[in-house]
Amino acid sequence: MKVIELKETVTASNDRDAEALREELNLRGVLLVNLMSGPGAGKTTLLSRTIRDLSDLKIAVLEADLDATVDAETIEALGARAIQAHTDGMCHMDAGMTRAGLEALGTEQTDLVFLENVGNLICPAEFDTGAQLRVMILSIPEGDDKPLKYPLMFRESDALILSKLDALPYFDFDLDKCIQRAKRLNPKIQVFPLSAKTGEGMAAWEAWLRENLIRKTV
Amino acid sequence: MHEMGIVLHLAKTLDETAKQEHLSKIGSVTLQVGEVSGILTDYFVECWDYFKPRHPVLKDSKLILETIEAVTWCDSCKRTYQTVRYGRECPYCHSGETWLLKGNECIIKQIEAEEEAPSAIPEQ
Numbered sequence A: 001m002k003v004i005e006l007k008e009t010v011t012a013s014n015d016r017d018a019e020a021l022r023e024e025l026n027l028r029g030v031l032l033v034n035l036m037s038g039p040g041a042g043k044t045t046l047l048s049r050t051i052r053d054l055s056d057l058k059i060a061v062l063e064a065d066l067d068a069t070v071d072a073e074t075i076e077a078l079g080a081r082a083i084q085a086h087t088d089g090m091c092h093m094d095a096g097m098t099r100a101g102l103e104a105l106g107t108e109q110t111d112l113v114f115l116e117n118v119g120n121l122i123c124p125a126e127f128d129t130g131a132q133l134r135v136m137i138l139s140i141p142e143g144d145d146k147p148l149k150y151p152l153m154f155r156e157s158d159a160l161i162l163s164k165l166d167a168l169p170y171f172d173f174d175l176d177k178c179i180q181r182a183k184r185l186n187p188k189i190q191v192f193p194l195s196a197k198t199g200e201g202m203a204a205w206e207a208w209l210r211e212n213l214i215r216k217t218v
Numbered sequence B: 001m002h003e004m005g006i007v008l009h010l011a012k013t014l015d016e017t018a019k020q021e022h023l024s025k026i027g028s029v030t031l032q033v034g035e036v037s038g039i040l041t042d043y044f045v046e047c048w049d050y051f052k053p054r055h056p057v058l059k060d061s062k063l064i065l066e067t068i069e070a071v072t073w074c075d076s077c078k079r080t081y082q083t084v085r086y087g088r089e090c091p092y093c094h095s096g097e098t099w100l101l102k103g104n105e106c107i108i109k110q111i112e113a114e115e116e117a118p119s120a121i122p123e124q
């Protein structure tokens, strides 16, 4: 027997699958956004408003929530395509499940796909899905201490949406402190405080999505 | 269900390694598991035993688990301390401005394996 030192994370095979999927999506001109948050942070509400506002884009949604048929119906009522992904009872989506979901969805005519990941702030951060962008949502009622509790999620995200901004007067949430905590963990993180209910702050988030769209080469 | 997902990827990663390195059999797998990785080791071993027979190279392998100590950083006094012992509040200055530095990872440190007989390796 010989000893082979690996020093690899256990999910190394997933990282490789994710990298391959990301390259394919870039070639196909499809932007995949992995949306992560705790339960009830406002993912579906945000998506509904974003889809309505970006009506010139072809948008599709991959729902990974454990019982998200209701969510899929909400999205489809807006004219976007939605499909239920199969997480096989897992607490996260991985690159293989994402690929299967995208194949079932079909992305030929699509500019932008949102993956509504399973609602929790731990497991989804550990699994690369192959998305070009990772966005996490933290809602005001959840509290400004979340960056301290879930540092990995904040480190791994490209953008942080602080949702339900209209609720700020009713909660003891220090916006500046929360942003400062997030930036200490991840200096490059883009922060979008917004309310999908009143529309405040939505324009900046939507402009950022547009900046990141991938030009179709074929 | 976190353990199941991780074991699934672990088995796949090891299958790929075996193919790449021309290994016929993996005798042991040493994993380093962070103290606060959230992985329940008993359940993890159960999942491993369930998957093992489904992967020929892993069939007779032994799982060795090592623990990585969890360390928290205090952003107020810029010191580190043992997470499991003191929790979220810094024992030096009692600040709550603290976050985990390490201890939630799960790393394949090394494997012990047998190589394929040279004749079994396809000619390049």
Ligand SMILES: Nc1nc2c(ncn2[C@@H]2O[C@H](COP(=O)(O)OP(=O)(O)OP(=O)(O)O)[C@@H](O)[C@H]2O)c(=O)[nH]1
Pocket: A037, A038, A039, A040, A041, A042, A043, A044, A045, A046, A065, A071, A119, A163, A164, A165, A166, A167, A194, A195, A196, A197, A198
């Ligand atoms: N005040 C306020 N409430 C909001 C806002 N966005 C969402 N909500 C409310 O928050 C609750 C949860 O919103 P959803 O959009 O369903 O959240 P979700 O993250 O999709 O939830 P799950 O899929 O169940 O995890 C609903 O009652 C929404 O009406 C907002 O901007 N302001």
Ligand SMILES: [Mg+2]
Pocket: A043, A044, A045, A065, A071
């Ligand atoms: Mg939802």
Ligand SMILES: [Zn+2]
Pocket: B074, B075, B076, B077, B078, B079, B090, B091, B092, B093, B094, B095
């Ligand atoms: Zn301190």
